[in-house]
Amino acid sequence: MNALDYAILVGTMLGIAAYAIWSTRGHHDLRSYLKGAAQTGWLTIGLSVMATQASAITFLSTPGQGFESGLGFVQNYFGAPLALIIVSAVFLPIFRKLRVYTAYEYLGHRFDPKTRLLGAGLFLLQRGLGAGITIYAPAIVLSTVMGWRLDATIVCSGLLVVAYTVSGGCDAVSLTQKYQIGVIFAGMVAAFFFLLAKLPPGLGITDTLVLAGGFHKLEAVDFSLNMDRRYTIWTGLVGGMFLALSYFGTDQSQVQRYLCGASLRESRLGLMFNAIFKIPMQFFILLLGVLIFVFYQFERQPVYFNRTAWNYQVAHGSGVRLHALEADFDAAQSQERTQLMAWLGARRDGNRPAEAGARAASDAARARAEEARAQTRAVLRAASPSNTANDADYVFITFILDHLPHGLIGLLVTAFFAAALSSKAGELNALGTTTTVDIYRHLARRDATDSHYVVMSKLFTALWGLVAIAFALFANLAENLIQAINILGSVFYGVVLGLFLVAFFLKWIRGTAVFWAALASQALVFGLYFTLSISYLWYNIIGCAACMALSLVLQAAIDLGGRGGTLSAQT
Amino acid sequence: MTVPPDDEKTGLPGFHSWRQVYLCVLVVLAVWIGLLAALTRVFS
Numbered sequence: 040m041n042a043l044d045y046a047i048l049v050g051t052m053l054g055i056a057a058y059a060i061w062s063t064r065g066h067h068d069l070r071s072y073l074k075g076a077a078q079t080g081w082l083t084i085g086l087s088v089m090a091t092q093a094s095a096i097t098f099l100s101t102p103g104q105g106f107e108s109g110l111g112f113v114q115n116y117f118g119a120p121l122a123l124i125i126v127s128a129v130f131l132p133i134f135r136k137l138r139v140y141t142a143y144e145y146l147g148h149r150f151d152p153k154t155r156l157l158g159a160g161l162f163l164l165q166r167g168l169g170a171g172i173t174i175y176a177p178a179i180v181l182s183t184v185m186g187w188r189l190d191a192t193i194v195c196s197g198l199l200v201v202a203y204t205v206s207g208g209c210d211a212v213s214l215t216q217k218y219q220i221g222v223i224f225a226g227m228v229a230a231f232f233f234l235l236a237k238l239p240p241g242l243g244i245t246d247t248l249v250l251a252g253g254f255h256k257l258e259a260v261d262f263s264l265n266m267d268r269r270y271t272i273w274t275g276l277v278g279g280m281f282l283a284l285s286y287f288g289t290d291q292s293q294v295q296r297y298l299c300g301a302s303l304r305e306s307r308l309g310l311m312f313n314a315i316f317k318i319p320m321q322f323f324i325l326l327l328g329v330l331i332f333v334f335y336q337f338e339r340q341p342v343y344f345n346r347t348a349w350n351y352q353v354a355h356g357s358g359v360r361l362h363a364l365e366a367d368f369d370a371a372q373s374q375e376r377t378q379l380m381a382w383l384g385a386r387r388d389g390n391r392p393a394e395a396g397a398r399a400a401s402d403a404a405r406a407r408a409e410e411a412r413a414q415t416r417a418v419l420r421a422a423s424p425s426n427t428a429n430d431a432d433y434v435f436i437t438f439i440l441d442h443l444p445h446g447l448i449g450l451l452v453t454a455f456f457a458a459a460l461s462s463k464a465g466e467l468n469a470l471g472t473t474t475t476v477d478i479y480r481h482l483a484r485r486d487a488t489d490s491h492y493v494v495m496s497k498l499f500t501a502l503w504g505l506v507a508i509a510f511a512l513f514a515n516l517a518e519n520l521i522q523a524i525n526i527l528g529s530v531f532y533g534v535v536l537g538l539f540l541v542a543f544f545l546k547w548i549r550g551t552a553v554f555w556a557a558l559a560s561q562a563l564v565f566g567l568y569f570t571l572s573i574s575y576l577w578y579n580i581i582g583c584a585a586c587m588a589l590s591l592v593l594q595a596a597i598d599l600g601g602r603g604g605t606l607s608a609q610t
Numbered sequence: 611m612t613v614p615p616d617d618e619k620t621g622l623p624g625f626h627s628w629r630q631v632y633l634c635v636l637v638v639l640a641v642w643i644g645l646l647a648a649l650t651r652v653f654s
Contacts, residue, residue, distance in 0.1 A: 113646065120639045124632045252653025259646040272643070304621055307628065314635045318642050 040440075044449030051222060051453045052460070056203040059215040063207030069489040072208035072496060073140050073472050075299035079210075083217050084309025087296045089316070090216035090223075091465035092286070095177040095458040098223060098324065103431030105328020106335075109256035111270045115576070116321050118280025119287075120314040126288045127310045129543055134294065135303055140476045141469075142294045142539070149542040151550030152481065157557055158538055159477035162291055163470060165531035167503065170466045171510025177459035178511065179432065182347075193511045200460045201504035204467045205497045209299050212464045219457035226454030227324065229447055230439065234330050237442060239337045241383060247333050250379070253398065254405070256329045259322070269574045278529075278576025281583055285532030289539050292469035331438050336379055338442075342368040342415050344433035348423065357422045361415060368411035375404035467507070471500030529575045530568055533582020534561045540583065541590045548594045556589035 040048075071077075079087075104112050130142075139145050143162065147155030178192040203211050238247060251257050261271045268274070287293050287310070300306030342365045343349045353361055378401035385393035416430060439451050475496040484491070534557050541553050564582045568575075625631050 117643060120635050124635060128628065128632065248653050257653040258650050260643065260650045311631060311635055315638050
């Protein structure tokens with residue numbers, strides 16, 4: 040990065056934050072601090088909902104997933120439009136009618152205080168942990184790019200988002216998210232067109248797709264019924280719908296975004312905006328990763344993208360082995376490049392036998408390169424077991440730094456940073472609101488003034504920011520980052536969704552039955568998570584179904600016990 | 611709980627009720643899945 044890149048990064052991020060603080064300086068009452076000034080239009084809501092969900096992990100890790108595994112991950116989002124329709128038609132009108140600040144307040148209205156506390160507690164637990172993961176992702180990028188210490192990067196980025204979220208509340212979050220997502224889209228679209236321009240001359244769109252398809256990178260839809268497969272159309276439509284329904288309908292970080300709409304219509308249109316554009320957006324980001332894969336078939340690529348980890352191990356004892364593996368990888372890559380150029384030439388000439396021969400030879404070279412890469416990863420993992428970050432997370436940032444011009448580098452690093460801050464702000468805003476409304480106001484101080492609650496809300500938001508920073512500093516992150524967040528969500532979300540579905544659709548069930556059913560279901564999900572190896576999306580359905588079924592059974596038992604007691608008393 | 615009639619107005623040209631909007635979203639979803647399935651089939 041040069042001075043221009045730094046100027047874009049610092050100027051954009053500080054400028055947006057300062058503008059949000061200045062614009063929301065008059066919001067001192069509780070309603071405007073927690074729900075905004077009730078003037079937010081559908082586009083701002085739509086972009087705000089999108090920005091809260093699409094964190095830096097989405098833009099950093101998803102192209103890496105496209106690079107490594109292709110388009111299959113897009114299926115995860117097939118259920119989102121279905122869920123958003125249900126939220127818009129059922130959840131949203133009730134939340135707005137009751138004028139609640141949080142989704143869990145509704146559980147208090149419908150059931151009892153302990154069920155409200157359970158819903159709020161599960162949210163605070165899982166979102167508090169998730170907040171640490173979302174702050175960790177941009178820190179990886181920035182520490183790699185700038186050579187900063189990872190802990191310093193986590194602290195600096197964390198404190199910036201805490202500052203404007205605490206200062207401006209809900210409106211500051213929505214306002215910053217609108218501009219931040221503009222920066223993100225500008226960066227991603229620019230990267231896409233630069234990448235297209237950098238593909239080898241003569242390699243048309245069809246050739247690119249044929250090449251990517253040959254490496255199984257364009258398998259976007261899998262109709263397999265195999266439960267062990269993580270992404271299929273069924274996990275996406277059913278599991279993805281439950282995950283999205285839990286997230287958009289019961290997660291306060293999203294509920295707070297659309298509750299700040301000027302009217303029910305504005306909130307609904309904001310949700311429908313996401314229902315239409317979520318899948319194309321994810322497809323576009325994954326396709327970017329696939330194109331980077333194609334690009335690197337014709338350009339020299341590193342055997343291991345995380346150069347910081349690589350250089351450290353080279354300097355600390357594994358150098359000979361790693362350099363040998365790198366030489367094997369480079370040799371195989373070189374052969375593959377030669378064969379792919381021959382394949383392209385034969386394809387242009389219409390020479391089918393030569394095309395097939397070159398393709399087979401390139402596949403063989405590719406297999407050797409992948410073997411060298413797998414061995415490299417194994418060596419690095421054995422040398423440093425604490426380094427559990429997925430190398431795919433470094434693919435996009437490596438491409439940006441090595442192949443894009445200055446200015447655009449700054450814009451894309453700003454986009455990652457903007458994405459990180461936008462989702463982090465939504466989470467902190469929701470954590471602070473839930474702690475204030477559902478815990479503090481409900482349990483500690485019921486009749487304090489508005490200004491007292493605003494002060495406490497700011498205090499809790501800042502506190503959650505510090506917790507997230509601490510978690511990011513000490514968390515030992517597993518697997519691919521985006522999957523880690525979704526797995527975490529799926530373990531808790533199903534049961535919370537079960538609480539809400541019982542509340543909306545099983546009107547005869549009361550608080551005690553649903554409370555104990557939820558606790559038992561959460562224990563069941565934990566037990567299954569540690570014993571089964573099914574796709575994590577299924578835990579949403581299992582948790583939700585268990586909570587609903589157990590609620591029915593317990594309510595029936597309570598009713599039966601009550602009637603039995605009445606009969607005994609009568610006889 | 612019933613929703614006030616004013617809230618049923620979508621304000622979108624050609625869409626007189628939210629049911630029509632939701633139906634349109636479902637059609638868009640079906641089109642997306644169809645296009646992605648075609649992409650998978652053609653280039654696998």
